[in-house]
Amino acid sequence: MIKLWMGTDWATINSWLPQLWDGLVVNLQLTAITLALGVPLGLIWAVTVRSRVRGLRYLTLFLVEVGRGAPALVLLQFFYAGLPQSGLVLSSMTSAIIGLAWSTGAYTSEIIRGGLEAVPAGQGEASQALNLSDWDTFRYVILPQGFWVALPALLGFAVLVFQGTSLCFAIALPEIMAQATDIGATTFRNFAAYALTGGIFAAICIPASLLVGWIEHKVAARSRR
Template identity: 50%
Template sequence: MSFITDWLDWFPTLFDGLLLSLQITGLSLLLGLPVGLLLAVFASSRNALVRGICVGVVEISRGAPALVVLQLFYFGLPSTGITLSSFTAGFAALALTTAAFTSEILRAGLQAVPAGEIEACQTLGVSRLDTLRFVVIPQGLRIALPALMGFAILIFQATSLCFTIAVPELLSQAYSIGSSTFKYFSVLALAGLLYAAVTIPATWLVGVTEKRMSRHLTLAH
């Protein structure tokens, strides 16, 4: 059938776009997760000013749609003298979104660490910093892992928004082919299958991880 021939012709271009989408996802997570962890830790700070700043940053960043943040980084920053390439603006904006949303996921994970273990550290004279580094954060990350993996899938899907700032990711490549061939349905169907080829196995992996984590936490308690 003709659409199969078209798909074979389009596949290399769309696959390149898929790889770029995965690169943006990886960089967004690489930058956003550590910042999200810092925000989660400092949002529970005893210092009211530090806590207020962190909570304010998280709430504002979570409230702004990812598309608006993308536009701000690419079109808004040049007015301040800062010019970013479309690729850099794409992963930087999604990294900010990642930091804001994962900070809440991570904070929930940190708060889920059994209080008895923290009290045991205090009894043994372990410093607050060492308790955080060696007890709270490792266990909190383990608890939050399934939710973080699920959010990573959402960020991968959100890379499709980068077509609005001319990043040649998967959806952008599909639109480019569609505009030259006028076979939008066929090319977008292939793009959808490529997205699904990543998200379906990833969703299955999240489910498996959740089951293992719930079993581990049940045994631990």
């Protein structure tokens, strides 16, 4: 154990925890804000990408493909370090929110679109037979069923979003990776600092992934009924 932690004792590790906790709070806040913005954005894009208005459909396709094709780190650097050259300066938190929400919206739009398309066509036909409007059919029939199908994948992606917030150390956001880097730079104990940070991520992501697997099993069992 002593060799594993490269001479770092538990008292030293405990002294790092408040700093790492402060960073983790930033990660959790950023994850919540990103999902709160990105998932509704993904729903909007999932709908507009099927629009009959050609200009709107092409614009949505462009935004989705850029959001999926460009690495999240590139988006973060673009908003934080690229936009200032055009006169628009954003804080690291604002840049992180915009960059990650765009990426999240792009990926979740495909997840939600797949869920919507998984709803049997007969559901729409039955709604028309009941004289429901297209909007009522969508919000009362198609959307609830499609969102339920997409839920396990959305929850799994939420775990990836939380992990992805660690990229924000590259734009000077004081999240947990930035705090671990600061600890390593001041104590020269990078191994222990990063190992502890990885353990914190694992302690959150592993139970979350197991929960997602359980929900996926429940959804699959419900769909077989």
